[in-house]
């Protein structure tokens with residue numbers, strides 16, 4: 001994917017996309033706006049179910065997002081079993097989108113995801129993902145997220 | 156055995172060869188163990204086997220169950236393997252030339268990591284024992300404490316069947332550890348079976364605990380470490396007292412400061428003895444970093460515990476010490492440049508390697524002191540008494556300036572060079588700290604802008620390494636630390652040593668029937684993101700009536716937690732006996748072995764299980780009935796990796812975090828949504844019986860402290876526990892989830908076996924969910940019909956008959972099905 005338009009189209013066209021939100025959503029601020037606001041925009045625009053890890057479920061629900069409290073490693077763990085079963089998304093996800101995780105947390109987990117594509121919306125490019133946003137300063141990261149959210153269209 | 160050996164137990168004559176496969180050469184140990192703790196009733200009912208001097212393969216029946224139930228989740232990717240000269244082989248592309256598969260390669264790396272961790276402890280234990288034998292002689296007696304008897308479990312007993320009486324016995328024990336670690340290390344380069352290798356990881360953990368047991372016995376019996384088991388049981392609630400001060404803010408900086416760092420406390424013991432003999436102890440401030448600090452306070456309560464090992468570079472770089480006496484530890488840190496920068500003199504006592512200092516071992520004390528005073532940064536001295544004598548002499552003569560610290564103005568000037576279009580430092584920080592973002596605020600806000608960064612930083616140096624502007628980030632972090640030194644305080648109890656079975660008997664019943672959410676163990680190496688998180692975790696569990704044990708560096712970090720309302724440190728708020736609502740510090744890192752050992756004493760009390768050479772049977776009961784949960788908060792060193800394996804093998808689940816927990820690359824988790832995966836044998840009858848997924852995982856990494864608490868409860872429930880215990884655990888699980896996440900946990904219903912177990916304060920809401928969300932049939936406040944996981948709606952009585960195992964006798968080991976009671980067996984046909 002070479003542009004935010006392509007990324008947005010890919011996200012819109014796929015079935016069973018699961019958004020996972022990590023603890024940095026609660027802690028990171030990009031020019032005065034919390035990362036959880038960006039995550040909520042993405043979830044709401046795509047009407048995605050959210051596996052909210054760390055403590056992010058509270059802020060996401062306050063923003064009207066369809067989120068359930070989950071544990072990151074449990075979500076990755078489930079992808080390797082034949083039976084999915086977790087109620088956050090009824091069928092096994094085809095795409096898992098990660099936002100709000102430091103690279104040190106996510107990098108080792110990505111190769112362990114089985115049977116799903118992985119998209120990382122962070123400020124460090126992770127080559128272990130199927131697709132990852134590029135390395136960016138925090139100000140560029142904000143612009144990247146805004147571009148992506150813009151391409152996702154209206155609510 | 157040369158001649159047939161039998162022992163008489165009650166009405167039974169037991170042929171030892173029937174119980175021990177090959178007892179040649181260890182007859183004395185086997186007979187002694189069987190005569191003192193073997194249980195006739197269990198022998199008559201079960202096919203009991205003892206494994207003195209156990210190899211990994213001897214415990215494969217138990218380890219195999221764990222690895223099957225919780226198949227390792229490997230993260231990261233090994234890429235290529237270069238373990239043999241035929242490599243490198245690209246394992247992503249397929250098997251290696253030797254047949255090695257990717258998962259097995261990951262298991263090899265896991266085993267190597269566990270071995271590294273265990274070996275680092277073994278080296279320390281061996282050195283300590285050798286020293287003790289030299290000074291006190293091989294016949295010097297050892298004992299666990301006056302309250303302990305032959306039925307008191309220890310890892311020495313589990314793995315070797317020895318009841319140690321003197322230092323020579325401990326030598327025999329350490330020879331076993333050495334042999335096991337050698338075997339495991341070889342297997343980590345040659346093994347091909349992933350499952351077998353992972354089972355060996357568990358074994359590496361157990362032998363680590365054996366080495367720790369040895370160290371603890373030597374410390375208590377040769378070096379005057381306190382041991383509560385020798386004290387009056389009526390005093391135990393407040394013994395030892397909360398009188399240990401620590402943190403940089405409690406150091407009397409006007410005095411010469413002599414700091415001991417690392418695993419080895421011997422130099423400190425010699426130095427303090429010398430100072431006391433010369434009546435000069437009060438003139439020198441003694442401090443400890445890492446295990447040394449927690450050891451010293453067990454024989455010298457004036458020592459200041461400064462910080463955990465992972466924070467050692469920060470403390471050394473800050474430069475509070477005039478002299479540091481250091482040895483190897485759980486983590487390898489290159490702290491010499493920091494000491495040089497701070498003008499602190501270093502005496503390195505490690506025997507296995509040097510850190511770049513001239514070897515002065517054979518020089519006279521006066522000459523070493525003179526040369527240290529005239530310029531050399533430090534000396535390598537492999538002789539404890541001499542290292543201590545040099546340190547005592549030197550610390551009173553050396554004077555050190557504080558000029559190495561960056562001033563606030565200089566920090567501001569440096570910070571101005573930070574580029575808004577960069578943030579490379581954030582990308583590499585293992586704790587995900589937003590360094591650049593905060594640094595850019597420093598010129599306007601002062602060093603306080605990096606307060607939280609400094610808290611979460613353990614000076615790994617990665618950020619400075621990638622900074623394109625070459626900003627001295629480490630110096631800036633230290634400048635921030637300088638700004639808060641006076642607040643850096645902790646207060647704690649010294650470690651009390653092992654817990655006798657008589658005490659665990661009390662907690663066993665309190666925790667099963669009482670109003671206690673469980674037994675929790677807390678460890679951590681100091682690399683969590685916020686300083687008070689460990690104390691917060693300990694406080695939140697203890698005041699809810701849990702029994703909380705800690706040891707090692709975590710014990711000191713917990714002591715930072717201060718209740719501002721009550722103006723009390725957390726240890727001052729709770730007692731310290733092994734009872735409900737107590738917070739119990741057992742000692743330094745080696746005292747971690749006491750935590751596992753006391754947990755494993757319960758199967759002897761509750762089920763009459765002998766422990767000598769009998770690990771699998773003990774762990775099986777522990778896992779099914781009442782296993783405590785370990786939380787590891789800040790989990791960096793390899794030794795912690797091996798320690799966690801020991802906990803898992805003992806049937807106890809482990810929650811690890813925050814960020815460093817994700818660097819472990821191997822977790823043990825099942826699929827709680829796949830109900831057919833969760834079953835057990837009934838002990839009497841041997842039928843396969845489905846049970847709830849408790850615990851759903853054995854090693855689970857989490858991101859936040861709130862997740863840690865909630866997950867700790869999710870794994871605290873066990874299939875055999877009676878309903879009172881299940882109710883309070885469910886209550887606390889739901890409470891944590893509601894408090895932190897404003898919703899019920901997603902899996903609480905999996906653990907409900909009867910409406911009696913529903914916590915009263917949530918009962919009507921939970922019943923409503925059972926009815927509306929999960930299709931159970933509810934009649935006012937009662938469950939009328941329950942939904943079996945296979946979808947059937949069943950009368951609650953039928954449900955209980957068919958599903959779960961409340962208060963039943965179950966086992967995961969086929970061998971532990973009662974003799975003749977298996978389907979078709981003679982007992983069943985009666």
Ligand code: SF4
Nearest residue numbers: 584612614615616618
């Ligand atoms: S030195 Fe501290 S701030 Fe820098 S990367 Fe390491 S932990 Fe993070």
Ligand code: SF4
Nearest residue numbers: 573577578580591622
């Ligand atoms: S790497 Fe250096 S220049 Fe870049 S943001 Fe961090 S401190 Fe600033």
